[in-house]
Each structure stands twice: as C-alpha cells, then as structure tokens.
Amino acid sequence: MRIAVFQVEGLTVRGEVVGEEAVGLGRRWPLSQVKLLAPVRPTKIVCLGRNYAAHARELGNDLPERPLLFFKPPSAVIGPGEAIVLPPSPRVDYEGELAVVIGRRCRNVRPDQASQVILGYTCLNDVTDREAQGWEGNWVRAKGFDTSCPIGPWIVTPDELSFPLTVETYVNGELRQRGSTDELLFPIPEVIAEISSVMTLEEGDVIATGTPAGVGPLHPGDTVEVRISGIGSLKNPVKGG
Numbered sequence: 100m101r102i103a104v105f106q107v108e109g110l111t112v113r114g115e116v117v118g119e120e121a122v123g124l125g126r127r128w129p130l131s132q133v134k135l136l137a138p139v140r141p142t143k144i145v146c147l148g149r150n151y152a153a154h155a156r157e158l159g160n161d162l163p164e165r166p167l168l169f170f171k172p173p174s175a176v177i178g179p180g181e182a183i184v185l186p187p188s189p190r191v192d193y194e195g196e197l198a199v200v201i202g203r204r205c206r207n208v209r210p211d212q213a214s215q216v217i218l219g220y221t222c223l224n225d226v227t228d229r230e231a232q233g234w235e236g237n238w239v240r241a242k243g244f245d246t247s248c249p250i251g252p253w254i255v256t257p258d259e260l261s262f263p264l265t266v267e268t269y270v271n272g273e274l275r276q277r278g279s280t281d282e283l284l285f286p287i288p289e290v291i292a293e294i295s296s297v298m299t300l301e302e303g304d305v306i307a308t309g310t311p312a313g314v315g316p317l318h319p320g321d322t323v324e325v326r327i328s329g330i331g332s333l334k335n336p337v338k339g340g
C-alpha cells in the first residue's frame with residue numbers, strides 16, 4: 100500500500116495511491132490532478148549521522164561506536180514539489196535518505212520487535228547547512244531551518260518492499276549519490292531499539308537513516324530528487340532565501 104496525503108478540489112485527503120490514481124473519501128482522481136503533500140506530520144524527526152561508512156569518510160569523520168543521533172524539527176517538513184529555501188550560507192547540501200515512519204506509540208522496542216512498530220518507508224532529504232555544521236555544536240541551525248526536511252512522495256508499507264533498497268540522489272537529473280541500505284552501519288531494528296530506549300516514539304514519527312557518500316551543494320534554480328527503489332521519487336525545486 101502507498102499511503103498518501105493530497106489536496107484536491109479544496110480538500111486535504113488522507114488516502115492512498117493505487118497505480119496512477121489517488122484514492123480517498125470513496126473517490127478516485129488521476130494522480131496528475133492532485134497535489135501530494137508530505138505524507139506524515141511527525142512530532143519529531145530523529146536522524147542518524149555517519150551511518151554509511153563511505154559518507155563518514157568523505158567528510159573526514161570517524162565511524163560512531165553507537166548511533167549518532169540528532170533532531171530535525173517538525174517545522175522543517177515540506178512535501179513533494181515544495182521549494183527548499185536556502186538559508187544565507189556559503190554551502191547547503193542535499194542528503195538523500197531512507198526514512199522509517201513509526202506506526203504506533205512505543206518505548207523500549209527490542210530489535211526483534213521493531214517490524215511491529217514500522218508503518219512504512221519513504222524518501223527524505225536531510226538538507227544541511229554544511230557551513231553552520233562546521234562551527235555549531237549541536238546542528239540546530241545546520242539541520243533545523245524551515246524547508247530543510249522534504250518528505251515523500253508517499254509511505255510504502257513494508258509488505259511491498261524487498262530489502263536492500265537503493266538510495267539515489269539526483270541534482271538537475273544528474274546522479275550524485277547512490278547507496279544501498281545493506282551498507283547501513285546500524286541496521287534499522289537496532290536504530291529503533293536504541294532511540295526507543297531513550298524516548299517514546301509516537302505514531303507518525305520519522306527516523307532518517309543516514310545518507311550515502313556523494314553529498315554536495317545545492318544552488319538556487321536546481322531541482323533535487325531523492326529516489327529509492329520500490330518507493331518512488333521525491334523532487335523539490337531550490338530557491339534562494
């Protein structure tokens with residue numbers, strides 16, 4: 100199932116995408132006639148840093164011994180097609196990532212129970228002010244600015260996916276990142292166990308699983324696309340601030 104939130108005829112509909120149609124409220128519309136929104140409104144977005152070895156190396160970082168965690172605020176979320184507005188910074192990067200969407204409130208989940216709390220998976224772009232990340236201790240400005248968290252285009256339920264998934268990022272149609280989820284340093288069940296040992300995860304919360312190698316800058320006028328096998332494509336235009 101592809102779970103989606105979309106706008107059509109002045110309504111906001113929580114429904115699904117079936118083939119080339121958006122379905123909800125007992126009705127169907129051609130997908131091309133609806134505007135997809137972010138498929139989830141999380142209370143928090145918990146992100147992993149340096150969860151692909153090749154990406155840690157490209158930024159000159161050691162590999163973490165435990166999952167390196169940080170937050171993006173819910174106010175950073177935008178949907179497919181919405182503009183990423185660059186903050187005033189010499190370098191703002193795309194980071195294409197697989198996102199896990201939590202399906203129910205949970206705490207202290209064991210790795211072998213993790214599949215029970217996963218609603219599904221989607222694409223996420225962890226847009227990062229790389230310059231601020233260099234001087235700012237806990238990345239609030241680097242990772243938290245408005246529009247820095249595109250999510251979408253929809254949530255695909257686990258029964259429709261076969262892992263490993265390929266995570267790719269394109270800028271203006273050109274491939275910049277390609278990784279496989281079998282390269283994750285900390286696999287998803289361990290990550291859910293670690294986070295939920297610290298805090299309650301709510302229904303709709305999002306875990307961004309880290310970015311593969313190949314990060315690079317965005318510029319006004321670019322279009323950036325995160326594409327994940329079996330899920331789909333999340334495309335956003337980029338604007339100056």
Ligand code: ZN
Binds near residue numbers: 148194307310
């Ligand atoms: Zn990231």
